[in-house]
Amino acid sequence: MYAVKTTSLTKYYGKARGIIDMNLTVEQGDFFGFIGPNGAGKSTTIRTLLGLISPTSGSAEILGMDILRQRDALLSHIGYMPSEASFYPNMRVKDVIRFSADLRRRDCRMESKILCERLALDTNKKIRELSLGNRKKVSIVCALQHMPALYILDEPTSGLDPLMQREFFTILEERSAGGSTIFLSSHVLSEIQKHCRHAAIIRGGRLLATGSTKQLGHTDAKRVRLRGLSEPPALEHMKDIQTDGDSVSFLYDGNLNPLLQTLAVLPLTDVSISEPDLEEIFLHYYT
Amino acid sequence: MTLVKHELKQGKPALLIWTAVIAFMLAVCILIYPEMETQMNGVSAMFAEMGSFSAAFGMDRLNFGEFMGFFGVECGNVLGLGGAFFAALTGISILAKEEKEQTAEFLLTHPVSRKQILIQKLISMLLQIVILNLIIIAAAILSIYAIGEKPDVRSLSLLFLAYFLLQVETAAVCFGISAFLSRGSLGIGLGMAALFYFLNIIANLTDEAGFLKYITPFGYTESADIIADKCLNTGYLSAGLVFTVIGIGTGFFRYCKKDIL
Numbered sequence: 001m002y003a004v005k006t007t008s009l010t011k012y013y014g015k016a017r018g019i020i021d022m023n024l025t026v027e028q029g030d031f032f033g034f035i036g037p038n039g040a041g042k043s044t045t046i047r048t049l050l051g052l053i054s055p056t057s058g059s060a061e062i063l064g065m066d067i068l069r070q071r072d073a074l075l076s077h078i079g080y081m082p083s084e085a086s087f088y089p090n091m092r093v094k095d096v097i098r099f100s101a102d103l104r105r106r107d108c109r110m111e112s113k114i115l116c117e118r119l120a121l122d123t124n125k126k127i128r129e130l131s132l133g134n135r136k137k138v139s140i141v142c143a144l145q146h147m148p149a150l151y152i153l154d155e156p157t158s159g160l161d162p163l164m165q166r167e168f169f170t171i172l173e174e175r176s177a178g179g180s181t182i183f184l185s186s187h188v189l190s191e192i193q194k195h196c197r198h199a200a201i202i203r204g205g206r207l208l209a210t211g212s213t214k215q216l217g218h219t220d221a222k223r224v225r226l227r228g229l230s231e232p233p234a235l236e237h238m239k240d241i242q243t244d245g246d247s248v249s250f251l252y253d254g255n256l257n258p259l260l261q262t263l264a265v266l267p268l269t270d271v272s273i274s275e276p277d278l279e280e281i282f283l284h285y286y287t
Numbered sequence: 288m289t290l291v292k293h294e295l296k297q298g299k300p301a302l303l304i305w306t307a308v309i310a311f312m313l314a315v316c317i318l319i320y321p322e323m324e325t326q327m328n329g330v331s332a333m334f335a336e337m338g339s340f341s342a343a344f345g346m347d348r349l350n351f352g353e354f355m356g357f358f359g360v361e362c363g364n365v366l367g368l369g370g371a372f373f374a375a376l377t378g379i380s381i382l383a384k385e386e387k388e389q390t391a392e393f394l395l396t397h398p399v400s401r402k403q404i405l406i407q408k409l410i411s412m413l414l415q416i417v418i419l420n421l422i423i424i425a426a427a428i429l430s431i432y433a434i435g436e437k438p439d440v441r442s443l444s445l446l447f448l449a450y451f452l453l454q455v456e457t458a459a460v461c462f463g464i465s466a467f468l469s470r471g472s473l474g475i476g477l478g479m480a481a482l483f484y485f486l487n488i489i490a491n492l493t494d495e496a497g498f499l500k501y502i503t504p505f506g507y508t509e510s511a512d513i514i515a516d517k518c519l520n521t522g523y524l525s526a527g528l529v530f531t532v533i534g535i536g537t538g539f540f541r542y543c544k545k546d547i548l
Binding site: 013047050051052053054071072073075076078080082084086087088089090099100102103104142 | 297390391396398400544547
């Protein structure tokens with residue numbers, strides 16, 4: 001039995017593309033990354049799995065249960081964090097958390113108290129007084145307090161400060177060690193590379209690649225920007241070369257030594273070597 | 288019943304304000320009646336001769352010199368319109384607000400079926416209408432007692448019943464519409480209530496437009512008819528029941544299949 005299994009899952013919004021022919025499997029107990037640029041169809045896939053939207057064609061199972069026929073049963077095993085954490089603005093944090101537990105007919109007071117303490121969340125505040133980061137924390141507690149078997153997290157770290165991100169992933173690692181499955185959607189490659197064992201890459205509504213994170217992360221590519229040159233240097237493994245007046249920029253995925261040696265003798269006025277953004281990686285390595 | 292409790296809490300401020308305003312206005316209308324009564328003798332005759340203007344409000348058939356006649360017109364405007372607006376606003380926003388505030392995603396990813404959510408939302412809607420009416424009726428009875436009038440209990444009860452049913456029907460129709468909306472809905476709610484009200488006025492003006500009484504719930508709240516006949520018009524009521532069922536049915540049908548974006 002898979003934690004998540006989709007079979008030719010397709011969703012069109014009228015004529016607009018959502019996802020096309022998605023065949024995705026996530027093993028139980030896996031820490032799974034679901035990665036792709038904005039608008040790739042990550043949220044559409046997740047919303048279909050959760051029954052918020054109904055598929056145009058194809059089917060999907062979660063923990064062996066059909067997403068259409070057994071929707072209510074499977075939702076009790078899922079902890080979901082939406083990308084936009086919106087709650088009833090005039091409710092207090094503790095009331096929202098309690099309401100979520102009540103809707104699940106569960107008493108989660110112990111667990112929610114622990115989570116709120118670990119995340120430093122003030123439960124007496126009203127939702128409308130909260131910053132995005134704090135609303136995200138409420139969302140985390142609501143998704144985690146009932147100890148679900150499957151966590152579906154849609155861009156969970158946006159808005160969280162680095163300290164909280166670390167605490168959040170520590171909690172997730174604990175849950176993962178306890179046997180739960182974690183399905184993490186993100187456009188932050190480093191996040192996925194650091195925590196996930198397996199990942200799927202999605203673009204333009206289609207699954208491009210799926211496998212272990214190591215395998216997929218072969219792109220140690222760097223974005224190199226040089227100033228003081230009008231021609232690109234003589235190097236191999238360059239892609240997406242752009243020249244603009246006295247500056248040159250390219251993606252480099254070869255060894256660092258030849259790059260540094262070449263750069264050392266060039267009359268440069270400025271150098272920057274940075275992580276390429278995901279959009280670039282997709283564009284040049286997964287198309 | 289978690290959601291019923293939640294809905295009632297969420298709707299409490301609006302319910303309190305609407306109830307207070309309607310109850311206050313109704314009480315004021317009743318309390319000034321003794322003052323008006325002395326000046327009313329000539330007024331009824333005048334209204335009766337104002338032709339279609341009076342007919343539009345049913346004033347050609349009501350005796351303003353009597354308490355029930357006065358109450359019928361005043362009640363029709365205050366409780367009829369106020370109640371209809373409250374019911375329409377509650378109904379139109381009950382589903383749409385979740386998507387507008389983006390809380391639908393939170394609510395619908397809990398293990399509660401959509402059918403169950405709709406049932407609980409309907410119950411809370413009905414409860415709010417009941418609470419509004421109970422308080423308003425209590426305020427009206429107290430005010431009537433205060434000015435020492437002895438109104439006809441049957442007519443009075445039928446009037447209150449008719450207004451209650453009007454609110455239920457308006458709320459149910461708006462509930463059905465609400466399932467199709469995902470943002471800005473209040474204008475449509477207010478529009479529906481106003482539309483119903485004016486349809487009845489048009490129906491009062493000309494016999495040719497009489498069929499409109501079957502469409503608008505204000506058809507069966509016409510105080511002139513209720514006070515004269517001492518019963519509610521079953522034809523209009525049945526039509527109202529059909530619209531109520533269609534409204535709720537449409538809401539269920541649509542919302543259970545709706546894509547929440």
